[in-house]
Amino acid sequence: MMSESESRFVEEMGQILASYGMTPMAGRMWGWLLICEPAEQTAAELAEALHASRGAISGTARILASAGMIRRSTRRGDRREYFSAPPEGTDQFIAGAGRVYGQLREMLERGLSAIADRPPETRVRLQELRDVMAFIETEVPAVFDRYLSERAGRTGRKDISR
Amino acid sequence: MMSESESRFVEEMGQILASYGMTPMAGRMWGWLLICEPAEQTAAELAEALHASRGAISGTARILASAGMIRRSTRRGDRREYFSAPPEGTDQFIAGAGRVYGQLREMLERGLSAIADRPPETRVRLQELRDVMAFIETEVPAVFDRYLSERAGRTGRKDISR
């Protein structure tokens, strides 16, 4: 059973992730998997905790798993699947957020070629935006790497890899 | 009249911005203002170009203007307002995107206090995510400043300010 404040957190995760392209259920599921005990939960447990149908759990788990944000695991002699939020999920989430900038930049490139014949003072408006996106796009991995090495230092130089 | 490829760009802007929390109309309007000629457009012109009602233009312009992404200007002896996409609009857009990380971090803090009494191995899942967000939150302004100084160099050291 979820406490009042836990439930509030799970619901907020649903709202925020929903406002950024995922479904509310995806946010709730990830949120719950980040705080639940035990860390591994069956579909039936998730359905009960989140007050959701089996169908919703199944579909949402598929999306989150293919995005790398949750992990599915099985146990010998147990038909059920167990879901959990692994550490890499965080990285995948950040990576997904970073991809947005590339997507935007590509669209802006197409926009620029659509107005290729316009005077420079017109084109400069879009170019400026495209340039910012291109810059951020290349910076995101650098920032993330910097975080990783900072963390490696903090936790006593574990995980230099990746 | 919009060309085929311009129309495609405008529509794509609508879709992408919509998938990131804004309305389709906001994306379309910003997109169009980034490529239209002349740069300043009246509400009536926008309504025609975007095939939208006056009401939709009014509401959307309010949102975009208060977010700092478009500018409203008036001319003496002309009741109409003119809308345009100024260079600062780009900065405001980036700033808005950056704010997301702070919002997420705050929510994660609340989540952490909701599970304050749990064992460390449970809390570490959320803490990890919170730490990444906090790091990125502080990095975003730095990245943007780096872009500004790079651009200042590129354009012959204009605009050191801001």
Added chain:
DNA sequence: CATGATGTTCAGTCTTGACTGAAAGTTCTG
């Protein structure tokens, strides 16, 4: 291979919220 347990699919329902359009409000000109 029959049975029960679990997972997936999908047609239908229901909610949310973007957009329309008409009415009301505001500001300029003669």
Added chain:
DNA sequence: CAGAACTTTCAGTCAAGACTGAACATCATG
């Protein structure tokens, strides 16, 4: 100050899509 030109507001419409739940598929076990 009357009237025209715009803009804003808001109740209503409509479409998109998240979720449900039942039917169907799959798998382990006796």
